[in-house]
Amino acid sequence: MSTASNPGPLVAPTDSLSPRELERYARHLSLPGIGIEGQRRLRAASVLVIGAGGLGAPVLHYLAAAGIGSMTIIDDDVVEASNLQRQVLHRDADIGRAKVDSARDALLRLDPELAITAISERLSPDNALELFRSHDVVLDGADNFATRYLSNDAAELTGTPLVWGTIFRFAGQVSTFVPGPGPMLRDLFPDIPEADSVPNCAEGGVLGVLCGTVGSAMATEAVKLICGIGTPLIGRLLRYDALEADYSTLRFSPDPDRPPVTDLAEVAVACAAADQGLGRQNAKGSGAEGQCARRDDEVSIEEYLAESSPAILIDVRDGWERQISTIPGSVHLPLSVLQVQGWKAVEAATALPPREVIIHCKSGARSAQAVALLKEGAPGAVRLRSLRGGIDAWWASGHETVQAPGQTAVSGSHHS
CATH class of the missing domain: 3.40.250.10 (Rhodanese-like domain)
Structure with a gap:
């Protein structure tokens, strides 16, 4: 019976597993709650992952290893050297390549039978609803508020379960939003924050291994939803502080006074503002810092x-x-x-x-x-x-830059 704590299996199982798959997923097949039927559900599942960066990389890697049958990756960025400290799908040889292409190649090396669709563009109000409707579950590893709220609103409009995660410096958060059984992102954070209200990873930094911790938790949520096992983070926000090695959980409920999402009009404005900021950035196309x-x-x-x-x-x-x-x-x-x-x-x-x-x-x-x-x-x-x-x-733009290791910086005390 479906409940708010566990809505039940999302995906009907595929007909059978091949001998290769039985051997490959043997450690799953002996797990209570997964077994052969759960593995068949994973093989039948279609998953959309937003972002192939810090969170997207471990999410994609572990879901591919878990036996997800079909995955779509959407990301408009390219691999940069500064990504390699945490975006473990990519290699030094991938610098300059589209992240979705680099990620696809890495996943096919892991599982050549995986069906992958790589979309080298941003999630937008124009493509979000169609993408959400055509997948069983969505995992959002975006690095900006506009896309996170777009994902939430598209999930609410299409009834698609959404696994959501964020990271900053030494801390991360994970939650699962299932329209109907549980509250959504707007019940927890009703309004879209200003784009520059929180520093991003380029400015504030991020511990590389934190991405693996949070991304793995997101992938676990997806497996639980697909197989209908355990208690997903519906109505709960999991918070992790890496420096203190501390996990805590915030419980939240649907806001009865919150108006339901009826269209993407509000979030389209936020996305347009974010795109305008990206348009003012460098020709390399990195969306890391933003422009305010x-x-x-x-x-x-x-x-x-x-x-x-x-x-x-x-x-x-x-x-x-x-x-x-x-x-x-x-x-x-x-x-x-x-x-x-x-x-x-x-x-x-x-x-x-x-x-x-x-x-x-x-x-x-x-x-x-x-x-x-x-x-x-x-x-x-x-x-x-x-x-x-x-x-x-x-x-x-082709203008000269120099390295300045020997220059004396004008510095000052951090105290008045």
């Missing part, structure tokens, strides 16, 4: 180079980032220093009072934050702007 500056607070690379009077260019990245690449002539003032010292740090770093200050980071989020911060203390005559797309856009 207003247009009048930004300057393009072409505009910066065409300035008739020289501007002070301030790099607010961390010191280790400058060891990778640096825009020639930039002054190093880490964002952490500006957050403590404010405009005084800029005055101390420049011989003459600046009238034009342009700030850059990797792709625009931290520099926009620095512009907003410095406006509170800067003289009114000073013009402050963020370099659109940051050093990523500078590099992609």
Whole structure:
């Protein structure tokens, strides 16, 4: 009998398992609750995984190993060197390739009989409903709020179970949303947060092995739903603190006053705003940092180079980032220093009072934050702007960068 704690098996079992499959999944076949019938359900299941990055990589890897019969991967990003610390499906040789292509090849090496569809684009209001309707369960490993709420709303509209996970620095969260039996994401977090309200992995960092912990928990939820075993995280938010080795669970219920999702209109606005931010980023296409500056607070690379009077260019990245690449002539003032010292740090770093200050980071989020911060203390005559797309856009435009391991950074104490 289906209950809110366990809605029962999602998938009817396939007719039989081949001798190869019986040998391959032998350790499942002896498990109570899975057995031959559960393995046949897994082989019959169709799963959509949103994202082939930090969470998507372990999700895809373990579901393929578990015997899922058909998987669709959707992701519009390419593999970068900085991904390899946590996105374990990809290899050094895959740098520059579409993540979905790299992931597909890795999964087919694991199981050549797996049916894989690779979609090298973003989940959007235009494709979400069709994709959700055509799969038994969806796992969302997206790295932005707009896509997470799009997944939730598409799940609610189509009645498709959704496994959801997030990671940040040393902590992760997992929950399972099954329309009907249990509450949804909007019952827990009703409103879509501002895109820049929480730093992303590119800015805040993430412990690589945390992705494996959280992604494995997500894959476990999918197996439980498909086979109808155990107690899925319906109405529960699992929280994991890696530094404290602590797991905790928050219980939540449907909000009787929450209006039901009737269309994708609201989330389409959030997705459009997110896409606009991505469009301002570098030509490499990395969606890692986001962009939150207003247009009048930004300057393009072409505009910066065409300035008739020289501007002070301030790099607010961390010191280790400058060891990778640096825009020639930039002054190093880490964002952490500006957050403590404010405009005084800029005055101390420049011989003459600046009238034009342009700030850059990797792709625009931290520099926009620095512009907003410095406006509170800067003289009114000073013009402050963020370099659109940051050093990523500078590099992609073909302009020179240098490594700066020997440069002396302008630094300061973290105390007033």
